[in-house]
Amino acid sequence: MQSDLADYCVDFALSKGASYAEARLEERDSNGFLLKNGLLESAGFDSRAGIGVRFILRNCLGFATVNRLSKEAVRETLSSSLKVTSAASRLTDCTRLASSKAVKAKDVVSCSESPSSVSAEQKTELLSHIDSAVLSSGAKITSRYLSLSDEVVRKYYVNSEGSKIESVYPAIDFFYSFTLDANSRSGHRYWHYGDVGGYECFKHWQLDKVVEREARGLERNLSEAKSVSGRKFDVIAGPEVVGIMVHESVGHPYEADRILGREAAQAGESFVNPSMIGKRIGSAAASVVDDPLAKGFGRYCFDDEGVRAKRKNLVTKGVITEFLHNRETAASLSTASNGASRASDYDKEAIVRMSNTFLLPGGYSEEELFSEVKNGIFIKNFQEWNIDDKRLNQKYVGSEAYFVKNGEIASPAFQPTIEIDTPSLWKAVAACSNKVELHAGECGKGEPMQGIRVSMGGPHCLFKQLRLA
Structure with missing residues (x-):
């Protein structure tokens, strides 16, 4: 990570008169897959990076972002933002931040199956397996939608009070939705699973069993349920x-x-x-x-x-x-x-x-x-x-x-x-x-x-x- 560039953002803002400055550098790699009624509708990946800079100038809070990671781009973007913030300071209330202790730390979440270690083919197979489990419930499923995404976020935070924090967070995110008919009623079930970590989380959820059980439970509810009658x-x-x-x-x-x-x-x-x-x-x-x-x-x-x-x-x-x-x-x-x-x-x-x-x-x-x-x-x-x-x-x-x-x-x-x-x-x-x-x-x-x-x-x-x- 270009942590020195984030440090430069803080130093530059202070050199232009800011009383406080912080920079948050982020790098994010993600993948996403969508299965609709058994067919792979979309698959893609994204990789992006940038810096968000917040500062106080003349008691006014300013915020600027840059995704061209060079000192030249930082100077250009921050100079413009500082100018606007200075002008706005005549019209806004005084911004105050509660005091906070300076922190220097690393926060890295480890995982046994990182998102990058699982191929795109394996990820789509996971979705297909869960989709088959929905159908195996025997319920009259009229539509089904499954999505799977993962990401790894790397951050470096620095402020003018002495804090410097590095972090790495992988995360897995699964969402399912299905609609079924029974007894002239229609019902919809959706839910979200997610955790910080790698694909070991996915195995722990046992989603094939979950969706089959949920489909059967909803079908029984639609078929047999009686009203509670306002009591x-x-x-x-x-x-x-x-x-x-x-x-x-x-x-x-x-x-x-x-x-x-x-x-x-x-x-x-x-x-x-x-x-x-x-x-x-x-x-x-x-x-x-x-x-x-x-x-x-x-x-x-x-x-x-x-x-x-x-x-x-x-x-x-x-x-x-x-x-x-x-x-x-x-x-x-x-x-x-x-x-x-x-x-x-x-x-x-x-x-x-x-x-x-x-x-x-x-x-x-x-x-x-x-x-x-x-x-x-x-x-x-x-x-x-x-x-x-x-x-x-x-x-x-x-x-x-x-x-x-x-x-x-x-x-x-x-x-x-x-x-x-x-x-x-x-x-x-x-x-x-x-x-x-x-x-x-x-x-x-x-x-x-x-x-x-x-x-x-x-x-x-x-x-x-x-x-x-």
């Missing part, structure tokens, strides 16, 4: 459902830039405000964390501002305890950054993002949790969801779901739907099982849009007396 039930939500609840109703509204109104024009606002730290939002059984150090798709050890990653305790026993911060939002709220600043690529500015966000486990085994339910519903996974732009009112529609009778899973339930506000949802948590599952996703945020790797999940969770549509 109140005790509800056990599976980790996939808990994950989307946590991500949408806790993760996003606890992003400090959103709380401060900086996303209002694009993605909306938050029902949370800074004065709510220490306020109760859920039951004592509900604790939610965002942990980039956990093994998941959103794993990292240093964020894109050079801040060391740490677990963020967003909700502790039902009480709001922490927000997600970068250095700028932390300064605005008189606290320290907790390492939640991420960018999807070198040419995007780092903003406040989630990583691995999940509900903490409780003390029940899954069997004990189900034994608490005499007449209820188990929602294993979901087919759709939505939430308002303040992250307050939301809806989750079950896909594979079942009635629970006297602690036992019984007959299928047809698309049980939870419509509820965020405090009522988390105050209804009665108990959690003792095993957490994390599920991969791609979280979209920002303008321009930045899709970034995350995980979401939790244990099986018992909610008391939710009204289902």
